[in-house]
Ligand code: B12
Ligand SMILES: Nc1nc2c(ncn2[C@@H]2O[C@H](COP(=O)(O)OP(=O)(O)OP(=O)(O)O)[C@@H](O)[C@H]2O)c(=O)[nH]1
C-alpha cells in the first residue's frame with residue numbers, strides 16, 4: 407500500500423509518527439512522510455499527488471477536533487473519498503466518536519503496539535479488496551475498536 | 552488491474568485540462584506498466600543525483616523556490632530505494648524540500664525503486680512526457696547516485712547535475728560507476744561546512760586531467776543559499792549537445808531494450824530451455840530479436 411503519514415497543524419511531536427512510519431515500512435508498505443506542520447489543504451494535496459491509498463494522521467497537540475474533520479472534508483471534496491484514513495496520538499476517548507463519524511477508521515493512543523496498527527491495516531485492506539465500504543467518504547459504521 | 556484504453560484516454564484528456572487527480576492516477580498507471588499513447592511533447596528535464604545525504608532534496612527545494620517565483624511549474628520525481636528485506640520504503644525527500652514541495656505550481660511524486668532499480672527506468676521517460684504535456688515546464692528527477700542501475704534512470708533527463716558533499720570521497724565511487732562522465736554540471740554542496748572547498752578542488756583536479764573537459768565545480772550551500780544563482784544560470788544555459796548526450800542516449804537505448812527483452816512473451820520458455828541446455832544464449836537472442844513485440848502495434 408502507498409501510505410502518507412502526516413503531521414497537521416503546529417504540533418511538533420514527531421516521535422510517534424516516525425515510529426509508526428518505520429513500522430509500516432517494515433510491514434512492507436511504501437510510506438511517504440510529510441514532515442511537520444502541514445495544513446489540511448497541503449495534506450489533501452499530498453495524498454492526491456502521491457496517489458496514496460491510505461492516510462495516517464498523527465496529532466498530540468489537542469487540535470485534532472478541528473484539523474481532522476477539515477482533512478476528511480478536503481479528501482471527500484477532491485474525489486479522494488476512497489482513501490482509508492486513520493489517526494493516532496493524544497486523542498481522548500470522548501472525542502473519538504466525532505472522528506469516526508467523519509470517516510476515520512481507527513484511532514490509536516500512546517502505548518499502542520505497532521503490530522496492532524499493522525493488524526488494522528490488514529483488515530482495512532481486506533475490506534477494500536472485498537469492495538466493502540472503508541474509505542473516508544464511504545458510508546459504513548465500521549471502525550477498529 | 553489493467554485499465555481500459557478509453558479510461559487512459561479519458562484520464563489524459565482530464566489531466567491535460569488541468570485535473571490533478573487524473574494526472575496523479577495516470578502516473579500510477581504508467582508505473583504499473585500500463586501503455587500510454589505517445590505524446591508529442593518535448594519535456595524540459597533535469598536529473599539530480601549524488602551520494603546519499605549530500606543535500607539533493609534540500610537543493611532541489613531551493614531550485615523549486617526560484618523557478619516558482621519566475622513563473623515556472625515544477626514537477627519532481629523523487630526516487631528512493633526500497634528495503635531489500637521487507638520490500639517497504641520510507642520516502643522522505645519531501646520533508647527536505649520544505650515548504651516548496653507543495654502548492655499549485657509544484658507536483659511531487661515519490662517513487663520507491665523496488666527490488667530492481669533499473670526496472671523502473673522505462674517508466675520515467677513516459678512520466679516526464681505526460682507531465683510536460685500537462686504543462687509542467689520544469690521536471691526534476693532525484694535519485695541516489697550509488698551505482699550502475701541509477702544511471703539508467705538519470706539518463707532519461709536531458710541535463711544532469713551531480714552533487715557531492717565535503718569530505719566524502721564519494722565522488723570517487725561516482726566516477727567508478729560512470730556518473731561523473733554522464734553529468735553535465737557538478738556541484739559540491741554544504742559549502743558552509745569545512746572540507747567543502749577541499750572536496751571541490753579535488754574534483755576540479757580530476758576533471759582537469761581529461762583534456763577538453765571544460766566543466767567547472769560549483770560550490771553551493773543549499774541551506775544558506777550561497778551559489779544558487781550561478782548554479783541555476785548554468786543549468787539554464789546547459790549545452791544539451793555536449794559529449795554526455797551520446798552516453799545518455801546509449802543508456803536510454805539499453806534500458807528500453809532490456810525492458811523489451813524482459814517483457815518478451817516467451818521469456819519463461821526460453822529461460823527453461825537455456826537451463827536444460829536445449830538452446831544457447833545466442834539462439835535465444837536471435838529468436839527474441841526476430842519475435843519482439845512493440846507496444847505500439
Ligand atoms: C516527548 C514529548 C515532548 C517532546 C517532543 C519531542 C518530539 N520531537 O517528538 C518535547 C519536549 C519537544 C515536547 C514539547 C511539548 N509538549 Co510534549 N510530550 C511529550 C510526551 C512526554 C511523549 C510523547 C512521545 O514522544 N511519545 C512516544 C511516542 C512513540 O508515542 P506517541 O506519539 O503517543 O505515538 C504512539 C501512539 O500515540 C500512536 N500514534 C501516534 N501517532 C500516530 C499516527 C497514526 C496514523 C497511528 C496509526 C498511530 C499513531 O502510535 C505510537 C506508538 O504507539 C507527551 C506525553 C505522553 N506521555 O504522551 C507530552 C505531551 C504530548 N506534550 C504536551 C505538551 C503540552 C507539550 C508542549 C506544548 C509544552 C509542554 N508543556 O511540554 C510542547 C509543544 C511542542 C510542539 N511544538 O508541539 C502534552 C499535550 C497535551 C494535550 N494534547 O492536551 C502532553 C500530552 C504532555 C501532557 N500530559 O501534558 N513534548
Ligand atoms: N550544513 C549543510 N547541511 C545541509 C545542506 N544541504 C543539506 N544539508 C543537510 O544534509 C542532510 C541531508 O539532506 P537531504 O537534502 O535530505 O539530502 P539528500 O541528498 O536528498 O539525501 P537522500 O535523498 O537521502 O540521499 C539534511 O540534514 C540537510 O539539512 C547545506 O548546504 N549545508
Ligand SMILES: [Mg+2]
Nearest residue numbers: 607608644647
Ligand atoms: Mg533526498
